[in-house]
Structures are given as structure tokens and as C-alpha cells.
Amino acid sequence: MWYVIQTMTGKEEELTEVLDKMLPQTICEKSFLIKRETCWRLKGEHKIQKEILFPGYVFVKTQTPETLYYQLKKVPKLSKLLSDGEEEFLPVREDEQEFLESLITIEQAEEKEEYIVKRSEIETDEEGNIVWAGDPLSQYLGNVVRKRIRKRYVVIEKELFGKKRTVLLSIRLKGEE
Numbered sequence: 627m628w629y630v631i632q633t634m635t636g637k638e639e640e641l642t643e644v645l646d647k648m649l650p651q652t653i654c655e656k657s658f659l660i661k662r663e664t665c666w667r668l669k670g671e672h673k674i675q676k677e678i679l680f681p682g683y684v685f686v687k688t689q690t691p692e693t694l695y696y697q698l699k700k701v702p703k704l705s706k707l708l709s710d711g712e713e714e715f716l717p718v719r720e721d722e723q724e725f726l727e728s729l730i731t732i733e734q735a736e737e738k739e740e741y742i743v744k745r746s747e748i749e750t751d752e753e754g755n756i757v758w759a760g761d762p763l764s765q766y767l768g769n770v771v772r773k774r775i776r777k778r779y780v781v782i783e784k785e786l787f788g789k790k791r792t793v794l795l796s797i798r799l800k801g802e803e
Contacts, residue, residue: 627641627648627687627688627689627691627717627718627723628685628686628687628717628718628723628726629670629685629686629687629691629694629718630683630684630685630686630689630787631683631684631685631686631698632682632683632684633684634682635681636681638659638678638681638682638684639659639667639774640685641657641701642657642658642659642684645657645684645686645701645702647701648697648701649694649697649701649776652690653688653693653694653697654686654687654688654694654697655686655687655688655689656686656687656739656753657684657686657687658684658685658686658687658739658740658741659678659679659680659683659684659685660678660679660680660685660726660729660730660741660742660743660744661675661676661677661678661679661740661742661743662676662678662679662742662794662795662796663675663676663692663742663743663744663745663796664676664677664779664796665778665796665798666746667770672778672802674745674802676740676742679743679793679794681788685718685741685780691717691736707717715731718787722786722787724786725784725786728762728765729762729795730742730762731743731744743762743795743796744761744762745778745795745796745797745798745802746759746760746761746762746763746780746795746798747797747798747799747800747802748760748763748775748795748797748798748799748800749757749800750775750799754773754775756770756773756775756780758800759797761803762778762795763782763795763797766782766784766795769782769783769784770782771783772793774775775797778796778797778798779794779795779796779797780794780795780797781793781794781795782795791795
């Protein structure tokens with residue numbers, strides 16, 4: 627099962643490294659960030675970069691959440707596991723995990739897997755409405771609350787981690803690299 631750890635924005639990579647070094651795989655099977663591809667235009671050229679999709683959040687996969695919780699208290703710079711006030715910490719709900727898994731592509735980078743949300747290819751009509759979208763956006767066109775085609779992104783709204791949240795997804799026009 628996946629759990630979410632909240633940490634200081636900008637310290638996510640550092641926390642995943644600490645978790646991987648300090649905790650055995652029997653307690654923490656995996657710790658990871660979800661990143662998204664973004665497109666920046668620089669001197670007329672599109673530059674692809676990766677940014678953290680959920681700043682301040684680190685995901686962990688574990689089958690022993692209670693043991694993980696007590697081990698995390700020993701980890702420096704750890705903020706908290708997400709909770710609802712009643713329970714000490716909450717798992718990522720099954721439907722939320724399915725949503726996140728539908729967005730991500732797992733790539734091998736150096737010694738660790740990277741969880742990346744790729745840019746979705748789209749087609750628009752003359753008014754700028756999206757008439758077709760490739761994965762991962764295709765399943766969530768009904769959830770789009772804002773689109774900026776020229777800036778190459780859309781924002782979808784989804785229930786995540788106990789709250790209604792907006793998720794920024796990058797897009798590319800059909801035929802673009």
C-alpha cells in the first residue's frame with residue numbers, strides 16, 4: 627500500500643535518499659516522488675524539464691505501516707505522515723492510487739526508478755477546445771478546470787489525500803516532440 631509523507635518543499639529528494647539509506651526494504655519497500663514533464667519555450671525552442679508534481683510530498687510503499695511510522699520518527703527533517711486527525715496516518719486510498727498509477731510511467735534513471743507523468747498529446751479545434759487527447763489526459767478530460775494551450779498545460783481537479791486538489795498536467799500539440 628502507498629502512504630504519503632509530508633515534508634518541506636525542496637527537501638523531497640533528500641528525504642527519499644534518507645529513507646532508502648535508513649530503512650530496510652522489509653519496512654519501506656520503496657520511497658519515490660512523482661514528477662511531471664514540463665515544456666518551456668526558450669529562444670523559440672521547446673525545452674523539456676521534470677518538476678515535482680506534488681511539492682512537499684514523498685510517497686512510500688509499505689506493508690507494515692505501524693513499523694514504518696515508528697521508524698520515521700527517527701528520520702531527521704521529517705514533517706509528518708498525512709493524517710485525518712483521527713487516525714495517526716492514512717494510506718493513499720485505492721481509487722487515488724489507481725488514479726496516480728494511470729498518470730505515471732516508470733523509467734529507470736541511474737540506480738533508482740523515476741515516476742514520471744508524461745506530456746499528453748492533444749488536438750484542438752479552431753476555438754482552442756480539446757477534441758482529442760492521448761494518455762494520460764484522455765481519461766480525465768471531464769475533470770479539466772483550466773487550460774492554457776499556448777503555455778502547454780491543463781489543470782484537472784481530483785479528490786486526493788482527503789481534499790479536492792488541482793493537478794497540473796503538461797500537454798503537447800499533435801505532431802510536436
